Amino acid sequence: MINIRKVFRSFRFAFRGIFDLFLYENNAKVHLVAAVAVVALGFWLDLSTVEWAIILSQIGLVWMAEALNTALEKLADVVSPERHPGIGAAKDMAAGGVLMVVIMAVVVGLIIFGGRLYALLF
Ligand SMILES: Nc1ncnc2c1ncn2[C@@H]1O[C@H](COP(=O)(O)OP(=O)(O)OP(=O)(O)O)[C@@H](O)[C@H]1O
Known part of the structure; x- marks a missing residue:
């Protein structure tokens, strides 16, 4: 039997995590502002349904990567408050995970917006 109250x-708790992420974490704020700008651009350029689906998926991926990276950093700081090479490597890899998703999101953004922006501006 599913316990609806637990769900x-x-x-x-999950919404509290999202709220804390975007309210207190600097990098997450940058991703939020970038996403708002991309969505505004999408409305301006009148994206198709499929293009919206792709762009929103990219935004979701970046936000998810940032949330997991931040969670790992917070966990690491509690588990090992003193500096440790293993903790440093773990944090670097988690940050690298965010960067990989961001790079691909920028490439996808260029594919979808690039041609139209170029045609509009030049
Ligand atoms: N406990 C640690 N041991 C070794 N290296 C660390 C540790 N904490 C952070 N680092 C290194 O510093 C980088 C940045 O870490 P992090 O984003 O947690 O910032 P910070 O240096 O702890 O400062 P702040 O929390 O104020 O941003 C990591 O990617 C890692 O290279």
Whole structure:
């Protein structure tokens, strides 16, 4: 039997995580502002349904990567407050994971927006 109260409780915790991420974490704020700008650009350039699906998926991937990276950093700082090469490597790799997703999102953005922006501006 599914415990609906537990499901709603989990949603409440998850929304608190999203709220804390975008309110307190500097890099997440940058990703939020970038996403708002991309969505505004999407409306301006009148994206197709498929293009919207691709762009929103990229935004979701970047936000998810940032959330997991931030969670790992916070966990690492609690588990090992002192500096440790293993913790450094773990944090670097998690940050690298975010960067990989961001690079691919920028490439996808260039594919979808690039040609139209070029045609509009030149
Ligand atoms: N405990 C640690 N041991 C070794 N290296 C670390 C440790 N914490 C952070 N680093 C190194 O510093 C980089 C940045 O880490 P992080 O984003 O957590 O910032 P910070 O240096 O802890 O400072 P702040 O939390 O103020 O941003 C990591 O990618 C890693 O290379």
